[in-house]
Amino acid sequence: MPASRALTIALFVGLVALALFPLFGDKYYIQLLTKIMIMAIFAMSLDLLVGYTGLVSLGHAAFFGLAGYVLAMMAPQDAAASLWITLPAALGGAALAALIIGFLVLRTSGIYFIMVTLAFAQMLFFFIHDSKYFGGSDGAYVYFRPTAALTGVQLFDLENFNHFYYVVLALMAGVYVLLQVILRSPFGAVIVGIRTNEHRMRSLGYPTFRYKLVCFVIGGTVAGLAGYFNAAQFGFVNPELLSWHQSGIALMMVLLGGMGTLFGPVLGAFAMILLEQLFQGLTEHWLLVMGGFIIAVVLFLPHGLYGLAAQLGRKREAEND
Amino acid sequence: MTDTVLQTHELSKRFGGLAAVSNVSLELNVGRIHAVIGPNGAGKSTLINMLSGDLSPTSGRIVYRGGEITGFSADRISRLGIGRSYQKTNIFLGFTAYENCRLAAQSRLPSSMRFFRRATTYHRVRDAAEKALAQAGLENRAGTLASALSHGEQRQLEIAMCLATSPKLLLLDEPLAGMGAEESARMVELLKSLAAGHAMLLVEHDMDAVFTLAEVLTVMVNGCVLESGTPEQIRASPAVREAYLGTEDLAHG
């Protein structure tokens, strides 16, 4: 069985399991999985930058947090905001921020890139943290989940946790497919070429800055999508959402799952949050255990959990022959 | 008179106190191969790097098809139809030979800001990539990872990628270095066949190949042009003989 077919089957099985889960699982776990899938979208958007384009950003949470704030600022206190207005606004806000920040930070590379992305995200963090309008360090509430009603017809109700779950599941699958399509397009070939050898890409005639910028904007927009639904789920935003800590979590999910694979970050999001739950129940020193686990994976599984799964798959295949 | 494609005027490049290239003026024409030779460190690669936009000149001008291109970025120069190969192999090691050439050929699409159609379904790109691979003698290695190619094959791939961008002007930095005798002979034939439709600047240490191919030669030493002329003039030049004395033998070329 070729690796790509094994992956397709694994994806399909995973998707079916996720689709059936709400029929059996209770509310707590449905909401936990919703949170995981939102983080999976966030991690995939970072993998596009880190794993495929070679842009290690430590400020990716800026777009995640910003989109959440757009929703919080637009949502009225006594009624639900319209999804069809606030979502495009949040995505547009994240895209615009990514365009501006990307325009400035993409002039640097390597360690400097890591530093300036971090610096920009921290600037945004403190701007929001210190401004009364955004609620300062206390954050702001989204009193009602956005409504999907359009001219009286309501396709789904985000107040219903089952509906919310399926919307996020569909979005996660949609983002996966969209990014997969983009990666196979001429644009995708260019960004992977840039990661491998940017200098040669330029001498082949590619204005690499432009491609990196567009990629940065796509990544920022998808991160905004995750941030919007995160804010909608928890009904609350605070500056922590934009912090380097939040960026670090996404980066760890990417590393844990296997960067440059798209499926890896999804695995990483599930593994990280589920293990967090597990260790939390076992010991109060769970952060220490979690840290040790991530170090072990990075040291012993250079291609992350996805790499391990692929390796086991190959082994079984060899045994079956 | 042949058509002049590119001219340099008093082109110079300094690295701090080092004058790597000093006041080089030359002319490249369609239909003839212009070889630049000289000992190690003469400034040949630096000259190519300025023409390709990898380095910007300290002073002097570069004129391409009547327009000034001095200081243009490498990608812009490439899109104008100036292709180059590197002395030190500069390929995508993790891609197959075909994918290296496909990516090179894809750069000739009006834009690669195309997000939805599969990259591998652009037939013009595929044809150009396959043609370049075949020209460089790698048609049987299309599916092999570049990192798994022999050193000589990687050198062939370096040329194939340059050809896949369909350049009008070729800047080749030691294309034969590291190739076996057979590939080398094949490459000489290829360059000869390309001469008719292209302008070409050829930097090469293999004197047999240089004297077989070049219609014009420029000899550089320490960044300066020592002599320029036809192969016969270069062979007869006392200055060139002196510069090369004991290092290489031009006489039998």
Ligand SMILES: Nc1ncnc2c1ncn2[C@@H]1O[C@H](COP(=O)(O)OP(=O)(O)OP(=O)(O)O)[C@@H](O)[C@H]1O
């Ligand atoms: N980026 C650079 N920075 C500083 N010095 C450089 C740089 N590139 C080249 N040089 C110097 O400029 C001089 C010319 O180098 P260049 O590579 O152009 O020579 P070359 O004629 O191509 O030699 P070879 O035949 O060995 O390839 C050398 O002294 C080299 O050390």
Ligand SMILES: [Mg+2]
């Ligand atoms: Mg050189």
